[in-house]
Amino acid sequence: MKEFQYFTPKTLEQACQILKEREGAxxxxxxxxxxxxxxxxxxxxxxxxxxxKIANLSYIRKESNEIAIGALTTHSEIARSELLRSxxxxxxxxxxxxxxxxxxxxxxxxxxxxxxxPAADLPATTLALDATMVLQRDTAxxxxxxxxxxxxxxxTALEKGxxxxxxxxxxxxxxxxxxxxxxxxxxxxALVVVSCLLWIEGDDCKKSxxxxxxxxxxxxxxxxxxxxxxGHKLDDNRIASAAEKSLDGISIMQGxxxxxxxxxxxxxxxxxxxxxxALTRSKER
Amino acid sequence: METNTIKVSFRxxxxxxxxxxxxxxxxxDTLRDSLGLTGSKKGCGEGVCGACSVLLNDKVxxxxxxxxxxxxxxxxxxxxxxxxxxRLDPLQQAFIESDGAQCGFCTPGQIMSAKSFLNELKQDxxxxxxxxxxxxxxxxxLCRCGSYNxxxxxxxxxxxxxxxx
Numbered sequence: 001m002k003e004f005q006y007f008t009p010k011t012l013e014q015a016c017q018i019l020k021e022r023e024g025a026x027x028x029x030x031x032x033x034x035x036x037x038x039x040x041x042x043x044x045x046x047x048x049x050x051x052x053k054i055a056n057l058s059y060i061r062k063e064s065n066e067i068a069i070g071a072l073t074t075h076s077e078i079a080r081s082e083l084l085r086s087x088x089x090x091x092x093x094x095x096x097x098x099x100x101x102x103x104x105x106x107x108x109x110x111x112x113x114x115x116x117x118p119a120a121d122l123p124a125t126t127l128a129l130d131a132t133m134v135l136q137r138d139t140a141x142x143x144x145x146x147x148x149x150x151x152x153x154x155x156t157a158l159e160k161g162x163x164x165x166x167x168x169x170x171x172x173x174x175x176x177x178x179x180x181x182x183x184x185x186x187x188x189x190a191l192v193v194v195s196c197l198l199w200i201e202g203d204d205c206k207k208s209x210x211x212x213x214x215x216x217x218x219x220x221x222x223x224x225x226x227x228x229x230x231g232h233k234l235d236d237n238r239i240a241s242a243a244e245k246s247l248d249g250i251s252i253m254q255g256x257x258x259x260x261x262x263x264x265x266x267x268x269x270x271x272x273x274x275x276x277x278a279l280t281r282s283k284e285r
Numbered sequence: 286m287e288t289n290t291i292k293v294s295f296r297x298x299x300x301x302x303x304x305x306x307x308x309x310x311x312x313x314d315t316l317r318d319s320l321g322l323t324g325s326k327k328g329c330g331e332g333v334c335g336a337c338s339v340l341l342n343d344k345v346x347x348x349x350x351x352x353x354x355x356x357x358x359x360x361x362x363x364x365x366x367x368x369x370x371x372r373l374d375p376l377q378q379a380f381i382e383s384d385g386a387q388c389g390f391c392t393p394g395q396i397m398s399a400k401s402f403l404n405e406l407k408q409d410x411x412x413x414x415x416x417x418x419x420x421x422x423x424x425x426x427l428c429r430c431g432s433y434n435x436x437x438x439x440x441x442x443x444x445x446x447x448x449x450x
Contacts (some may be wrong), residue, residue, distance in 0.1 A: 001309040
């Protein structure tokens with residue numbers, strides 16, 4: 001591995017300062033994405049800014065009807081949180097399926113989101129949940145929604161010298177959810193991820209949120225599927241038809257390693273299964 | 286660029302340890318090459334196989350994905366810590382009895398993952414343990430010899446003793 005300067009700032013402001021001043025500086029959180037990249041010699045990093053000595057970046061807090069999660073909270077902590085399992089199960093379910101145990105004990109929600117790998121799990125879920133990213137530069141903060149945060153492959157709205165501090169979620173009351181992913185082989189990077197929520201009132205689907213990841217540069221909402229479900233009673237036929245519409249208006253990436261027709265079919269299959277699962281769970285509430 | 290080394294102090298297998306390393310130094314290499322703790326193995330070097338598994342503050346992680354500098358001020362436990370003089374850890378004993386190893390290469394990593402799983406289990410002694418829980422906990426540890434059944438048997442045995450089921 002190419003040699004680099006290593007910094008352990010004690011405050012976010014210090015971290016921002018270093019990132020602003022140095023060319024080729026990268027943030028280190030859990031390292032489960034960054035270190036493999038560095039070991040493969042795929043990056044030109046001259047400085048590493050390790051955030052782990054900064055206090056108060058790892059937390060899960062309920063603040064009236066919102067949940068705030070610190071950027072350095074690990075996937076394991078999120079998967080295990082009783083609060084999240086009850087109020088934001090889509091997030092804890094997603095986190096519980098990332099990588100494997102060792103990865104989850106180290107990898108962080110902030111690191112995963114800022115890395116913005118198209119094959120990652122959390123970006124799709126933050127999109128489905130319409131999350132708000134809280135960004136900090138020096139002492140100034142700004143907030144940006146998930147659908148504005150992911151810009152491209154490994155590309156986010158973060159500007160130079162800016163850090164992700166916290167991710168906020170409005171508690172999706174009255175919803176049921178499901179997260180499914182297709183990895184080949186099991187435990188590898190995802191080919192397709194589907195992260196969805198259903199709001200069912202009486203017999204009808206009041207609204208839905210279906211986010212799909214792994215097949216486009218950034219995760220996308222399957223708007224045509226959502227429109228098709230809205231206001232209707234959900235049975236197997238309607239769900240299957242909605243899943244067929246998931247790729248309407250969407251072009252998936254080339255070069256995913258499998259035939260395009262196969263990938264497109266898998267997207268529709270996974271969407272159908274996720275919707276079915278969310279519907280079943282809505283009846284169990 | 287000038288070579289800068291950093292003094293890194295951490296608690297290793299119960300003792301305070303200090304090493305002087307370059308920032309790019311990987312913890313697994315430090316453990317094996319500088320500290321002579323060759324129990325942790327380099328299987329893939331990219332965090333997929335789990336052969337390098339150690340405990341960081343009692344939770345299992347891949348040491349091949351940690352910079353040595355990240356260990357500063359932390360508690361690291363390797364497989365070498367489980368042997369108490371001549372006495373095998375119950376997990377080690379169970380692995381022998383249940384045929385949990387063939388070539389033995391993945392075994393230290395399997396045992397450290399199991400240790401982490403059992404540590405967490407301790408926090409709720411009423412919790413029932415199913416084989417699916419064990420397999421999920423150990424999904425980050427690959428065994429090319431296919432000793433999985435013996436591994437799960439061994440962990441189940443110790444989990445039952447621990448949970449007093």
